[in-house]
Amino acid sequence: MARKNFPLSKVYGLLETGPVILLTTSHKDKQDVMAQSWHTMLEFEPPQIAAVVSNRNASYDMLKATRECVIAIPTVELSNAVVGCGNTSGRKIDKFKKFGLTAAEAETVCAPLIEECYANLECRVIDTRMVNRYGLFVLEVVKAWIDPARKDPRTLHHRGRGYFMVAGETLKLASLAK
Amino acid sequence: MARKNFPLSKVYGLLETGPVILLTTSHKDKQDVMAQSWHTMLEFEPPQIAAVVSNRNASYDMLKATRECVIAIPTVELSNAVVGCGNTSGRKIDKFKKFGLTAAEAETVCAPLIEECYANLECRVIDTRMVNRYGLFVLEVVKAWIDPARKDPRTLHHRGRGYFMVAGETLKLASLAK
Numbered sequence: 001m002a003r004k005n006f007p008l009s010k011v012y013g014l015l016e017t018g019p020v021i022l023l024t025t026s027h028k029d030k031q032d033v034m035a036q037s038w039h040t041m042l043e044f045e046p047p048q049i050a051a052v053v054s055n056r057n058a059s060y061d062m063l064k065a066t067r068e069c070v071i072a073i074p075t076v077e078l079s080n081a082v083v084g085c086g087n088t089s090g091r092k093i094d095k096f097k098k099f100g101l102t103a104a105e106a107e108t109v110c111a112p113l114i115e116e117c118y119a120n121l122e123c124r125v126i127d128t129r130m131v132n133r134y135g136l137f138v139l140e141v142v143k144a145w146i147d148p149a150r151k152d153p154r155t156l157h158h159r160g161r162g163y164f165m166v167a168g169e170t171l172k173l174a175s176l177a178k
Numbered sequence: 179m180a181r182k183n184f185p186l187s188k189v190y191g192l193l194e195t196g197p198v199i200l201l202t203t204s205h206k207d208k209q210d211v212m213a214q215s216w217h218t219m220l221e222f223e224p225p226q227i228a229a230v231v232s233n234r235n236a237s238y239d240m241l242k243a244t245r246e247c248v249i250a251i252p253t254v255e256l257s258n259a260v261v262g263c264g265n266t267s268g269r270k271i272d273k274f275k276k277f278g279l280t281a282a283e284a285e286t287v288c289a290p291l292i293e294e295c296y297a298n299l300e301c302r303v304i305d306t307r308m309v310n311r312y313g314l315f316v317l318e319v320v321k322a323w324i325d326p327a328r329k330d331p332r333t334l335h336h337r338g339r340g341y342f343m344v345a346g347e348t349l350k351l352a353s354l355a356k
Binding site: 010012013016017018019035037038039040041042043048050051052076079080083086087127129130133134135136138154157158159160161162163164165166167168169170171172173174175176177178 | 188190191194195196197213215216217218219220221226228229230254257261264265305307308311312313314316332335336337338339340341342343344345346347348349350351352353354355356
């Protein structure tokens with residue numbers, strides 16, 4: 001997939017709609033990817049994100065050890081891979097291989113980008129004070145990539161128990177909000 | 179709007195799709211409501227939520243003082259009210275009156291429900307340790323209400339600068355996730 005630098009000042013617009021993300025980590029020659037919906041923006045610029053990663057996930061240990069990850073944003077075309085990543089554990093299988101995801105080298109972090117995702121955000125952990133209690137990692141996006149051809153990506157939005165809402169039409173309203 | 183008790187165990191499914199919410203507060207005979215997209219689930223049950231409220235918002239002072247709020251979830255039919263709430267300050271106007279929102283008494287908190295919203299979550303603040311640094315309030319939902327007639331609510335999802343994505347079709351996939 002074509003990949004172009006994306007301004008950090010616009011990252012919030014990719015995430016505040018609430019899409020399912022694929023969070024990648026890499027540690028000691030092992031890579032992992034998990035599906036995740038529990039995240040929120042914390043700050044516009046530099047973009048800061050709070051993301052929940054449970055200590056039941058293999059990604060938890062790798063995120064704690066390296067303090068780096070990539071947030072990749074999939075679209076409906078990747079539904080099978082997203083569901084597959086959610087249904088399995090990186091402790092048992094190589095999810096990239098199993099679900100046909102292509103890991104690509106990031107510029108600033110050890111975690112891989114995912115070629116098939118329309119956006120990839122390279123992140124560093126900047127605050128771990130809420131990790132023990134809530135599994136909440138505070139991340140800062142240090143580099144962002146996008147496929148410039150994708151204007152209205154059909155992101156997935158988890159409703160629970162197998163149901164996913166797909167991004168619908170976009171309206172332009174008279175909002176003054178950033 | 180018809181209102182029925184909604185199981186706390188299912189609340190996460192209302193929020194993890196990432197909808198724009200209306201957050202209400204009430205303090206000293208004054209009520210406020212703000213539009214907000216920066217929130218995430220933290221725990222399934224009891225449902226815990228992290229929500230960002232900036233100290234630039236009138237709601238911030240009321241939330242800090244009372245430690246109670248309601249998260250009301252609007253649909254596309256309420257676009258004008260949502261945008262209006264986002265464009266104005268509760269320090270200057272009564273947003274309920276101005277935007278045609280009907281405040282209704284909650285059961286367990288001082289903040290009002292919004293009659294026109296298809297779901298209303300009564301919340302208490304349970305952790306303020308991330309408020310000074312990130313404006314991040316940890317909330318616990320203590321009571322939830324829903325309009326049982328609304329099966330696929332067309333929620334709004336903020337993309338920034340006036341653009342809002344409207345919830346699209348729902349797919350059933352073979353996910354084992356809660």
